[in-house]
Amino acid sequence: MSHPHPELGPPPPLPKGGLRVTPLGGLGEIGRNMTVFEYGGRLLIVDCGVLFPEEEQPGIDLILPDFSSIRNRLDDIDGIVLTHGHEDHIGGVPFLLREKPDIPLIGSKLTLALIEAKLQEHRIRPYTLEVREGERERIGPFDCEFISVNHSIPDALAVAIRTPAGLAVHTGDFKMDQLPLDGRLTDLRAFARLGEEGIDLLLSDSTNAEVPGFVPPERDISQVLHQVFGRARRRIIVASFASHVHRIQQILDAAHEHGRRVAFVGRSMVRNMGIARDLGYLKVPAGLVVDVKTLDDLPESEVVLVCTGSQGEPMAALSRMANRDHQIRIVQGDTVILASSLIPGNENAVYRVINGLTRWGANVVHKGNAKVHVSGHSSAGELLYFYNICQPRNLMPVHGEWRHLRANAELGAQTGVPHERCVIAEDGVVVDLHKGKANIVGKVQAGYVYVDGLSVGDVTEAALKDRRILGDEGFISIFVVVDSTTGKITGGPHIQARGSGIDDANFGALTPRLDEALAKAAQDGVAEVHQLQQLVRRTAGKWVSDTYRRRPMILPVVVEV
Amino acid sequence: MSHPHPELGPPPPLPKGGLRVTPLGGLGEIGRNMTVFEYGGRLLIVDCGVLFPEEEQPGIDLILPDFSSIRNRLDDIDGIVLTHGHEDHIGGVPFLLREKPDIPLIGSKLTLALIEAKLQEHRIRPYTLEVREGERERIGPFDCEFISVNHSIPDALAVAIRTPAGLAVHTGDFKMDQLPLDGRLTDLRAFARLGEEGIDLLLSDSTNAEVPGFVPPERDISQVLHQVFGRARRRIIVASFASHVHRIQQILDAAHEHGRRVAFVGRSMVRNMGIARDLGYLKVPAGLVVDVKTLDDLPESEVVLVCTGSQGEPMAALSRMANRDHQIRIVQGDTVILASSLIPGNENAVYRVINGLTRWGANVVHKGNAKVHVSGHSSAGELLYFYNICQPRNLMPVHGEWRHLRANAELGAQTGVPHERCVIAEDGVVVDLHKGKANIVGKVQAGYVYVDGLSVGDVTEAALKDRRILGDEGFISIFVVVDSTTGKITGGPHIQARGSGIDDANFGALTPRLDEALAKAAQDGVAEVHQLQQLVRRTAGKWVSDTYRRRPMILPVVVEV
Known part of the structure; x- marks a missing residue:
């Protein structure tokens, strides 16, 4: 090979x-x-x-x-x-x-x-x-x-x-x-x-x-949907991919058979199902699909919502329902079906949503516990x-x-x-x-x-590496102002930190070390901005590592005025 | 309930x-x-x-x-x-x-x-x-x-x-x-x-x-191990949990039967197997387990390495082998067995390791393609x-x-x-x-x-939120030095950014906006540090959002000297 x-x-x-x-x-x-x-x-x-x-x-x-x-x-x-x-x-x-x-x-x-x-x-x-x-x-x-x-x-x-x-x-x-x-x-x-x-x-x-x-036939899912629809007493919420016309067709068919109306939720779902319907790929019985706004007028037992968010996307309707951050408030007895795959890497996000929905009392049906996806x-x-x-x-x-x-x-x-x-x-x-x-x-x-x-191709691997360090360790900025004529330190060191996990009050212990290092540098006649920045970085880095065993990004800024 | x-x-x-x-x-x-x-x-x-x-x-x-x-x-x-x-x-x-x-x-x-x-x-x-x-x-x-x-x-x-x-x-x-x-x-x-x-x-x-x-019996795995060992012509590397004494026992047994020696790799694996052996939980035939250093003296067909890293941990031996960053260089015909579960959330890391090993020619056996875990x-x-x-x-x-x-x-x-x-x-x-x-x-x-x-309990949810923002968006620091007597700007704005995905050269377009905003503030008699910082943050935030549709953390620092 x-x-x-x-x-x-x-x-x-x-x-x-x-x-x-x-x-x-x-x-x-x-x-x-x-x-x-x-x-x-x-x-x-x-x-x-x-x-x-x-x-x-x-x-x-x-x-x-x-x-x-x-x-x-x-x-x-x-x-x-x-x-x-x-x-x-x-x-x-x-x-x-x-x-x-x-x-x-x-x-x-x-x-x-x-x-x-x-x-x-x-x-x-x-x-x-x-x-x-x-x-x-x-x-x-x-x-x-x-x-x-x-x-x-x-x-x-x-x-x-x-x-x-x-x-x-x-x-x-x-x-x-x-x-x-x-x-x-x-x-x-x-x-x-x-x-x-x-x-x-x-x-x-x-x-x-x-x-x-072999992959089982798509139509095998319909039996499972019919079973779930048959047992459901309150609302049914189905999350799927916005392009899976045949999956959505089967959901519409099940809803129709069980006397429920369907509303589409989510921009891509509404758009794609509109296209699929207009072009004849999605067959929708008259009156079956309604606007989501009219759902309040229907009994819960006659409602199906079809939405996106099956991969745990945090801004999608389903995640927001799981967090009680959506007009649809999940209650004991609601049924949620994730009729979709679980794309590797999304497990944590998806299980978070399932746990959230379960916590509010929903019965959550997903590919882990029912054959609702092929x-x-x-x-x-x-x-x-x-x-x-x-x-x-x-x-x-x-x-x-x-x-x-x-x-x-x-x-x-x-x-x-x-x-x-x-x-x-x-x-x-x-x-x-x-x-x-x-x-x-x-x-x-x-x-x-x-x-x-809006940027395409501007983010480099180096920027991503910086993000990974910042995301894991946070950063510490240290500002020093130096008089350009005398070489004397006239301001700072001022310390600011974000995400470092070190309490602001604890930086009090770093200041004297920096003072000492900078004083010694002044004594030795070191006044070059780049050298002073290196000195600040080394001094702070050693202190953080010794005291906390951590490695935040350290950003020394020496400004001459 | x-x-x-x-x-x-x-x-x-x-x-x-x-x-x-x-x-x-x-x-x-x-x-x-x-x-x-x-x-x-x-x-x-x-x-x-x-x-x-x-x-x-x-x-x-x-x-x-x-x-x-x-x-x-x-x-x-x-x-x-x-x-x-x-x-x-x-x-x-x-x-x-x-x-x-x-x-x-x-x-x-x-x-x-x-x-x-x-x-x-x-x-x-x-x-x-x-x-x-x-x-x-x-x-x-x-x-x-x-x-x-x-x-x-x-x-x-x-x-x-x-x-x-x-x-x-x-x-x-x-x-x-x-x-x-x-x-x-x-x-x-x-x-x-x-x-x-x-x-x-x-x-x-x-x-x-x-x-x-029902969970199948642990001993069912031995048949699969024997098959894999029987087919393997070069090295066998097995990754598992360092505490799974019975799984490791089965690997030792398979190695023994197929005339191979075993070396343990990884601190926790060596330590735990030592304890298990000393206490009689792990039965090791005499001469079966050797020090990893002596493996070079054995033909590849007589070697088994047992290591950690089955969850794709980046610093573990297995990940480093996948990245060719380990003394063991994977070659065409090596066999790697991941005799472990795949803990949700680790999928990407584990598949990265499997892909890396496969790319170098290893035959990778894992729970996705063989019954090597219960x-x-x-x-x-x-x-x-x-x-x-x-x-x-x-x-x-x-x-x-x-x-x-x-x-x-x-x-x-x-x-x-x-x-x-x-x-x-x-x-x-x-x-x-x-x-x-x-x-x-x-x-x-x-x-x-x-x-x-070394810190326990010091990292707050707020610090984690900062990390998430920093990790996704990076940050922009803007330093301004103000003369405390005259209120005039004597240094800056100096802009530093990390992980923002915005090329340093492009910040040239932000400087005049900041200059303008600060000049206007000076005209209006705004000299309070906090107010100036807010002004810098707003000006920079709007520029980034309008130009790049991004929301890096913005850290304005106004220092009076």
Whole structure:
């Protein structure tokens, strides 16, 4: 199996007739999926998503793919194919279109509707090309065929990309629900046909490659919902993802059957369900959905609220209900359903919400105690089917952390893809398909680009390191004013501290030490600002460490007046 | 079911003949378990553990129970019963003994050995009373009987406490492995006898009350270990908890059978396994365990390392191996086994380690892809057995977050404990057992006490809030020097920022705004330091918010010279 090596250099020029594949995101992480295909000097991008930060990236709003390797080649881009409408596949588009607004977006009806709504907030009107499964479109030198795949959002597509270099297939995110709610299957007949033709390079979703077996059908959840709805005597509050149209459909169906009305809560939920309903993806019986304001007029036993916040997001309605900081006051006998996954890293936040709701007396149903969620990604069992049908010549796992990519490569190898043709790349690693073989040839820049407030890319790793130190240890500022002519200290040391955990009164013990050190420096004729700052930092740092065994950031400021 | 109410006041005096139970930790969280029993003016404490901080408590080392409700009554304490040797049951003892070193500690041989080793680091030699299962000891007015229970550490005990108020039983942590490695069962015959006698109040472990079914036997893991050992061609590195003697025993057995030697790595692992071996809890064939330094002399195929770091702790050996920051350099073909649970909140850290190890080519076996861990706490199925055997008159779930406590109370109710006799308390909530009935009667202080470096209890919630702001947003310091006689600005504004994500060069745009605001203030005769500071804060805050949509901490310092 071909692993990347840290010593990879910049890639050589792409050989004539070769196809270059450069993942700029999604390989080594779950999120910010983006792959650049290059043929004959032209570029085709598949997906452009965002990654949500972990606790190692404090204060960050979003993480984007690094566009620097294509920034000088924006005119070479013939289009961006969007496989489906999830944030980790479309969320980066506004940031790329800011750099060049007329790059065409290619995607299905729902996908385009979702990205257009998002771009509207950024005041961008994109050029779009709507495609459907089974269609074939030439985008520059890339002959693209779109194939229906099943996922946790409707209208997802895989894309087959034909160039003279061969046939590359990118699955996007997919699973293989054999009884999908909308009847729209992952089109294995199409993949079989492509396999017959000969897939030279298959890029395939790795998210669940470590999970044995098969994902149960989405419709299995309806039985659980009916049970929970049948037992509920007061309000029912359901939290889910704002894009999971089929999940919400099942909640609407259960509500309808049990004589309840539904109100949507939360901006993204209201917006997306409006779009899904307008385009016919969500079927809403007349009168079922009502405005949240009218709920007070209904008995509690006839109410369902559908909201966001299933990941414990502190500002979402559900967290605020758990904290009694919302107009909906949870009482004994209310039922709350978290009909969603639990994204790793969110456990503490989600359990905090569950505990808060439980404390007020709610009966909380979640994937830990009931089958109210199924994944949107193929498990190992499904991937084996898929590889046996596709029989790719080269396999490049995408969409996953290292453990997922490796597990996925091993599944490919088990179905007969030669080990040396299972290429495990990571973000920025350049893979060339040339003469039927995929090989790692180099690496381009693919670091994290942080969005923080209005700034994009200004927050550096050094700033994050500072934040981590500040967040763990706080800081101590020490100000000294020095007369620039005499070199004498005329003000201070003034000490201010935040988050250090040291009581302000205790800094009284530090002042004489600083006085002494500064007096000695004056005696020795040390008057240079930088030297005095170093002296203050060392003196204070030693005192804190000796007295408290702590290491706050120390910010010495010596000002000459 | 009796829920606490936020409006609970201080408890009334304990009625004569009543038993008062006050949990100071472990109810509403997993950790810092501590329960105070009071009868006839005397106190008995069961366990005194620590809680490990979450990301909401940045920089904190440990969280202790709040001793303030017993601080004035230290002389009334007749003893501390330690049910077993885990940190969340014994870790707080050094801090309580600092306040009064001669409180006797009562526990089993291994438990006392572990706490004594810990107290030695704090230079405390405790008074101890070693007890065994089946023994009965009078501790002040508390007639205590100790019962064998099975858990993820050997030698765990439950305690039955008899007073004239009735029979209270505290399970400690327990599960009911029916084929334990050491043959030491949870003594259901003893619990049946106590049940016959009549258990007035049962305090019972809630950790796994939400989990259906039964915990598989610990010995089931050995088959998986043998498989993994059989396939491994190079080094095997096993990470586990440093107190899980039976898990380590199984690893030693597998190593022995497969002709490998074992080295322990990590201070707590070496210390605890030394204690367990000396006391006969760990059986080590001669020559099996070697010093880590001698491993270089052995072929890779004959080596097993047993280390800590299974929770992704950044300073532990395993994390450093994943980052290539350790003398052991992971190579293609090494096997790493995480034979441990994944404690909620540690997911990101653990997956980072797994991804790092995988990236270097290790085959990583963990509970996500193999049965290399079983829990130490009874699941719902076991708890039902337990309650049917005990048939308590009152049930008080302990050791768990709200969701666990409530699930546990519901199991009790299902087995016939009357709903109103299932008392869900939380930390600080006072429960009186009087005339056979347990009732919530009030609440005492039971906040988090933070250990941070050498300081205990000095870090306040306000300091943590500062840390969270600093960690998310960074800070901007602005210094202005004012002539105290003329009121004129003679130095500054000097701007320093850390972690704000704003490039230093960009603060050039803020300076003229500050100059302008300060000039206007001078014109208006505003010279008071506090007013000038407010002005600086407002001006800078508005600029940052307008320009960057961010809210760093702003620290204005106006110094008069």
